[in-house]
Amino acid sequence: MAVESRERGGGQGLPLFETKKLGGARIGHKVFAATILGCLGWIWVYRSLHLPRPGEKGRWAWVGMFVAEVLFGLYWVSTQSVRWNAVCQYPFKERLSQRYENDLPAVDVFVCTADPEAEPPAMVVSTVLSAMSFNYPPEKLSVYLSDDGGSALTFYALLEASKFSKRWIPFCKKFKVEPRSPGAYFARHSDVGREAAAAGEEWFATRKLYEDMKHRIEEAMERGSVPMEVKEQHEGFSEWNNPTVTKRDHQSIVKIVIDGRQGDAVDDVGCRLPTLVYLAREKRPQCPHNFKAGSMNALIRVSSVISNAPVILNLDCDMYSNNSDSIRDALCFFMDEERGHQMGFVQYPQNFDNITKNDIYFNFFRVFNEIELREMGGYEAAPYCGTGCFHRRESLCGRQYSRDREPEWSCEARTRRDETVERLEEDAKLVADCSYEKGSQWGKEMGVSYGIAAEDVVTGLRILCRGWRSVYYNPKREAFLGVAPNTLDLSLVQYKRWSEGMFQIFISRYCPLAIGHGHIPFGARLGYCIYLLWAPLSLPTLFYVAVPPVCLLRGVSLFPLVGSPWFVPFACVFLARNAYSLAEAVSCGATPRAWWNSQRMLLIRRTTAFFFAFADAVLNSLGVSQIAFDLTAKVATEDTVARYEKEIMDFSGSSMMFVSIATLALLNLFCLVGGLMKLGMDFKFTGQMVLGGLVVLLNSPVYHALFIRRDKGCFLASVVFKSFVLASVACSIGILMG
Ligand SMILES: O=c1ccn([C@@H]2O[C@H](COP(=O)(O)OP(=O)(O)O[C@H]3O[C@H](CO)[C@@H](O)[C@H](O)[C@H]3O)[C@@H](O)[C@H]2O)c(=O)[nH]1
Numbered sequence: 001m002a003v004e005s006r007e008r009g010g011g012q013g014l015p016l017f018e019t020k021k022l023g024g025a026r027i028g029h030k031v032f033a034a035t036i037l038g039c040l041g042w043i044w045v046y047r048s049l050h051l052p053r054p055g056e057k058g059r060w061a062w063v064g065m066f067v068a069e070v071l072f073g074l075y076w077v078s079t080q081s082v083r084w085n086a087v088c089q090y091p092f093k094e095r096l097s098q099r100y101e102n103d104l105p106a107v108d109v110f111v112c113t114a115d116p117e118a119e120p121p122a123m124v125v126s127t128v129l130s131a132m133s134f135n136y137p138p139e140k141l142s143v144y145l146s147d148d149g150g151s152a153l154t155f156y157a158l159l160e161a162s163k164f165s166k167r168w169i170p171f172c173k174k175f176k177v178e179p180r181s182p183g184a185y186f187a188r189h190s191d192v193g194r195e196a197a198a199a200g201e202e203w204f205a206t207r208k209l210y211e212d213m214k215h216r217i218e219e220a221m222e223r224g225s226v227p228m229e230v231k232e233q234h235e236g237f238s239e240w241n242n243p244t245v246t247k248r249d250h251q252s253i254v255k256i257v258i259d260g261r262q263g264d265a266v267d268d269v270g271c272r273l274p275t276l277v278y279l280a281r282e283k284r285p286q287c288p289h290n291f292k293a294g295s296m297n298a299l300i301r302v303s304s305v306i307s308n309a310p311v312i313l314n315l316d317c318d319m320y321s322n323n324s325d326s327i328r329d330a331l332c333f334f335m336d337e338e339r340g341h342q343m344g345f346v347q348y349p350q351n352f353d354n355i356t357k358n359d360i361y362f363n364f365f366r367v368f369n370e371i372e373l374r375e376m377g378g379y380e381a382a383p384y385c386g387t388g389c390f391h392r393r394e395s396l397c398g399r400q401y402s403r404d405r406e407p408e409w410s411c412e413a414r415t416r417r418d419e420t421v422e423r424l425e426e427d428a429k430l431v432a433d434c435s436y437e438k439g440s441q442w443g444k445e446m447g448v449s450y451g452i453a454a455e456d457v458v459t460g461l462r463i464l465c466r467g468w469r470s471v472y473y474n475p476k477r478e479a480f481l482g483v484a485p486n487t488l489d490l491s492l493v494q495y496k497r498w499s500e501g502m503f504q505i506f507i508s509r510y511c512p513l514a515i516g517h518g519h520i521p522f523g524a525r526l527g528y529c530i531y532l533l534w535a536p537l538s539l540p541t542l543f544y545v546a547v548p549p550v551c552l553l554r555g556v557s558l559f560p561l562v563g564s565p566w567f568v569p570f571a572c573v574f575l576a577r578n579a580y581s582l583a584e585a586v587s588c589g590a591t592p593r594a595w596w597n598s599q600r601m602l603l604i605r606r607t608t609a610f611f612f613a614f615a616d617a618v619l620n621s622l623g624v625s626q627i628a629f630d631l632t633a634k635v636a637t638e639d640t641v642a643r644y645e646k647e648i649m650d651f652s653g654s655s656m657m658f659v660s661i662a663t664l665a666l667l668n669l670f671c672l673v674g675g676l677m678k679l680g681m682d683f684k685f686t687g688q689m690v691l692g693g694l695v696v697l698l699n700s701p702v703y704h705a706l707f708i709r710r711d712k713g714c715f716l717a718s719v720v721f722k723s724f725v726l727a728s729v730a731c732s733i734g735i736l737m738g
């Protein structure tokens with residue numbers, strides 16, 4: 001097929017994508033890296049030469065500082081692996097359509113949702129509608145919604161969306177609407193805008209239809225049930241007739257809501273509609289369902305029965321498509337005649353449409369998207385990040401890459417064009433049953449991996465180890481936009497899941513330092529470790545922010561005298577590292593204030609989420625605890641949203657993480673004040689005071705919430721009480737020991 005099509009023209013022989021190396025300040029970076037490395041060595045020499053002898057005061061603190069500094073140093077070295085190989089990708093979708101417009105492969109889009117309360121169905125179906133209206137031949141497009149909430153309300157919302165799509169898709173195509181999520185589009189464009197003026201009546205009518213639909217869905221949500229007359233209209237609701245059907249206990253439900261093969265599946269202007277499928281895989285209390293990984297695997301199998309497209313796009317339910325050409329861009333990487341055959345997956349960055357100017361919770365992965373992922377892409381080993389990712393079905397299903405196999409783009413021979421809908425649904429239900437996976441390779445060699453809270457990253461690594469390559473593509477116009485957590489609690493819970501999952505990978509047999517020889521370049525494997533080691537990084541960080549302040553109270557000096565030559569490397573590392581990270585963030589579009597906020601969030605994450613993740617991962621590996629998937633809620637009360645938009649931190653929550661945040665902040669404050677009173681401005685302690693002073697400065701919103709603010713986003717009284725007690729105990733121990 002490839003040869004034949006190429007002859008049809010379309011810039012014959014020209015590649016479908018180009019990869020360009022990003023040059024930039026390479027020499028400057030090398031000088032910087034060498035300087036830091038030199039200084040790190042200098043610090044280590046200082047520590048080993050000045051270690052207090054056994055029995056001397058502060059020996060253990062010194063040993064701890066030494067170990068922490070060695071670990072920070074090594075970690076820093078690994079972060080350099082993703083700072084010298086950046087590339088930029090340029091797909092040529094015009095060439096793609098010139099050469100292959102009639103032979104484009106079918107694409108299956110998977111959208112996962114898990115809970116109608118945390119993930120409102122109105123939002124979910126907006127994402128589904130954005131996927132249905134991709135600029136792509138509809139007969140080759142199928143959209144699957146996996147509902148782990150097993151909720152009739154979500155099914156109802158999908159039915160509503162299928163009706164609305166008949167109006168929405170032609171509207172999008174006619175007026176070249178972007179983004180094609182109706183929720184996002186109407187939120188962004190008002191009725192006095194240019195768009196409304198251009199489309200006139202039709203614009204208002206479409207918005208009215210959308211708002212009525214949204215209203216009906218939200219009303220059903222509030223009532224907690226689907227309207228009776230709707231239930232009677234669609235036999236699909238009979239699945240929920242049995243009162244024993246609950247979120248955690250129900251049979252497989254598969255409903256082909258739109259069957260794209262049928263002649264009558266057309267929109268308001270007579271164009272074909274894409275296929276639309278609702279899936280709630282079987283759930284039984286005694287049967288582990290493996291969270292999102294389990295739902296992805298059920299989707300892979302169910303879709304193989306119904307449409308079996310060779311390309312799969314995976315989206316979280318909040319990640320709507322912001323660019324209707326993303327499929328075409330992604331296909332350029334898979335279909336390029338030279339290099340396409342080895343591409344296993346194409347990852348787009350995760351972006352959000354609710355980031356505030358100074359990004360108080362450091363949600364926006366700016367440097368990660370603009371620098372680190374581009375570098376991983378430079379190694380052709382971009383990680384799979386769970387959403388916004390196009391997969392080749394065969395690589396996701398566990399197939400080894402082989403040079404000799406021609407890629408198979410046509411739908412598999414086993415197309416079931418003539419099968420009835422009922423038959424397809426019955427067959428699909430079988431593969432969505434719990435029993436289907438028993439004793440199989442699903443979750444192991446096939447599909448998305450089980451047992452690790454970061455199922456996406458480990459799955460990506462395993463695909464790379466089977467010889468496939470991966471691309472990271474970061475287009476100018478964001479391809480997908482989602483909802484970032486808007487409270488501290490949500491953000492920390494999310495980071496806890498990520499860091500725990502990633503550390504689990506590090507201690508599993510898929511540790512990238514141990515596997516991937518010959519498949520994944522060493523630099524990329526080291527690059528993976530940056531994230532996989534988040535959790536253990538909490539230990540030296542906790543030491544570094546808890547022990548020096550206590551030592552200050554005790555009068556134990558941990559840093560060299562200001563003015564002595566030994567002070568130079570400390571100052572150098574501190575200044576150069578921060579200046580560099582500030583410059584990096586600003587060059588990626590962050591405000592200086594956002595950078596400052598990011599430093600606070602790094603401190604908070606490392607001392608809370610990462611630490612608890614570390615503890616849980618260790619317990620988990622000992623078999624004491626089980627992995628969990630704490631969903632990130634995508635809705636919040638008005639009060640919370642208002643605080644988020646005003647960039648006021650929200651500390652409400654009773655988790656131990658909040659106790660840790662407040663305790664560390666208070667400890668540093670008490671010790672700094674105590675130390676200053678006891679020691680005055682002693683140059684021997686300047687280093688410690690500066691360190692403590694910085695921690696206090698970073699924590700200013702914490703003190704504000706502890707002592708001044710009186711709104712609902714403050715710490716709970718119980719958290720305040722516990723942290724005062726803990727901080728005071730730590731200080732007293734310090735004083736007594738001194
Ligand atoms: O049992 C479950 C739990 C979650 N989900 C879905 O998984 C997606 C991601 O969940 P979310 O709570 O939004 O987590 P995030 O932290 O935002 O997710 C990131 O991190 C996860 C791994 O930790 C990846 O699975 C996600 O794709 C990635 O976007 C959502 O669409 C959920 O509906 C399920 O389908 N079933």
Ligand SMILES: [Mn+2]
Binds near residue numbers: 316318482483632
């Ligand atoms: Mn999410």
